[in-house]
Amino acid sequence: MAAVESLVVIGAGHAAGQLVACLAQDGFAGAITLVGDEPHPPYQRPPLSKKFLAGEMDADRLYLKPAAFYDKYGAKLLLGRRVTRIDRQARTAVLEDGSQLEYSALVIATGSRPRRLALPGAELDGVFYLRGIDDVMTIRGRFAAGKSLVVVGGGYIGLELAAVAVRQGLRVSVLEQAPRLMARGVGAIVSRFYERLHREEGVVLHTGAAVLGFEGRNAVEHVVCGNDRVVADIVVIGAGAVPNVELAQEAGLTVENGIVVNERCLTGDPAIYAIGDCTNQFHPLFDRRLRFESVHNALEQARMVAAAICGRALPAIQVPWFWSDQYDVKLQMAGLPDKHTESVVRGNPDHGRCFSVFYLADGALIAVEAVNRAADFMMSKVLIAERAHVDRAKLADERVAVKDSRLV
Ligand SMILES: Cc1cc2nc3c(=O)[nH]c(=O)nc-3n(C[C@H](O)[C@H](O)[C@H](O)COP(=O)(O)OP(=O)(O)OC[C@H]3O[C@@H](n4cnc5c(N)ncnc54)[C@H](O)[C@@H]3O)c2cc1C
Incomplete structure (x- = not known):
């Protein structure tokens, strides 16, 4: 592959930030531009539902690298800007103001977004999702001892949030549709343990709970769950994530539960890579294609692309791993x-x-x-x-x- 002169990265999240770090390490000499629709430079999300939510970690510590790092390596950050189209013929990424960025290689690192629930009352004030720094600032601002928090979804993000909130004196209920907690992520033994753990800590848990909507006059007051109404001052919905694949799809790239990439994270277009939550990649250890939503995957795929761009040998495939901190x-x-x-x-x-x-x-x-x-x-x-x-x-x-x- 010819040397990459101008690299454009869509998304300025964990995978994108790690990619710049890897490229810097590998001595990449081309121009790098990161376009991110959040106002923040690349940051880590795991603390958002853990220490940062609990107020035990400053925002500065979330950032993967200080601003000076990007300056030093000549990586341009276009923050608060959104790419709306990829023109594969012209090799440009088109921004919402119509401006265009030419690329010799493009990396799609658009991540995933919370799955929204199209339920009555979901737009009421007090109903939130948790994905970014700004979400945490809003949710944290509503936390106060004695308030009722209802978490819709007993996955790891909802449960981490429940753990922080109950320790801060909120009355916390978790409503999970499945018969057990974290059912998509862990086996039944571990689910059972987490049910015991949260009950010991004072969280009220309902599994097999179908949330039908939210009620309130100016702001949310109740969550409608079957025939019950659960009192709520704050609701946080943690109902999984969907990959941000629309740009790739509209550009004609193959998308099947994520942007399909090869072992170098290359899409069907030899000039376009994709990394992180938005991808679906064959994993030799499991002999099938998989889509991971994990820091480990974002870091590994960033390494793969840096190696591919710099003409280095690909890093060895690793066993995927994940963690969750609760109490x-x-x-x-x-x-x-x-x-x-x-x-x-x-x-x-x-x-x-x-x-x-x-x-x-x-x-x-x-x-x-x-x-x-x-x-x-x-x-x-x-x-x-x-x-x-x-x-x-x-x-x-x-x-x-x-x-x-x-x-x-
Ligand atoms: C609350 C929370 C807790 C988590 N905890 C853990 C954990 O404990 N362990 C773990 O392994 N993983 C955890 N994760 C998952 C982990 O954070 C993700 O897997 C990781 O952030 C993926 O990195 P990414 O770069 O693919 O996506 P992201 O970090 O989401 O970055 C993608 C960026 O692209 C932006 N973007 C999207 N479309 C466009 C566009 N068209 N133009 C410009 N910008 C765009 C997005 O807004 C976002 O800023 C957690 C996630 C959350 C939300």
Whole structure:
């Protein structure tokens, strides 16, 4: 591939910020322009539902790099600006004011957005979604001890928010449509543990709860749930995310639950890459295409594109991983459990706050969910990458290190 002279990145989020950092490290000499529709330089979102929401972290610490970093590497940030069209023939990204940015390579890093619920009353004041810094500032401004917060959706973002709020003295209810919490992300044992954890901390949980709408005169007062009305001063909806793929779709690129990219994160157009939450990529470890919404994926794909652009060898594919912090509990997950044929538990999920669940397929370790067990998580990641066969009894035995369960 000819040297890239002008690189345009659509989106200035986690993946985009990491891409600039990787390109700088690799000595990329071309011009870089990042266009982001938020007013902020690239920042990390995980603290938004954790320490930043709790007021335990300053906004400055959210930013991936200080402004001076982008200046130093000649990366231009166009913030508060939106790309509305990609012209593949002319190789330009068109902004909403009609101005055009020429590119020799384009990276789509548009992320994902909260899934909006088209329910009656969803537009009432006091009903929020949580995706960016500005959302947190608004939500946090409404927090006050004694107020009633209803979280719609028992996924990790909703539950992290519930944990922060209940610790700040709010009355918190979580309404989850599925029969169990975090059903899309974790297995039933871990879901059950989180139900116990949140109840112990004072959160009111309803699973199998169908939210029908929101009521209130000037602002939200109730959430309508089946035949019940749950009192609410604040509602936060955490009902999953949808990838921002419209630009790619309108430009004629292949989109199937995310922008389809190859192992270099290249789309069907040799001048257009895509990275982060908006992508769908084949994962050799799982032998299928997947779309991840995780920091690890954003970082890995940024590395892949930097390597591809700079003509370096691609980084080795890693086991995907994710984490969630709720109260004093760190959940760390690696691999994908959906194809497991059996599971092994280490520790007691029904007592205390420390255990791991291992998922095996035909004797090989394929995934782990570790609750306050960083060492289990770290060692499992290595075994999962190796597709190592493991001794089930040793895996279950807390006295044996996870790495020593490997069968040789
Ligand atoms: C509250 C919260 C908590 C999270 N916690 C965790 C966690 O604990 N662990 C974990 O691994 N992951 C977590 N995630 C997920 C993680 O933050 C994302 O996977 C990551 O941000 C993806 O990076 P990205 O660059 O693909 O997308 P983003 O960081 O979302 O960046 C995309 C940017 O592109 C902008 N954009 C979109 N369209 C356009 C356009 N047309 N023109 C210009 N700009 C555009 C968007 O507004 C956004 O600023 C969390 C996410 C949220 C919201």
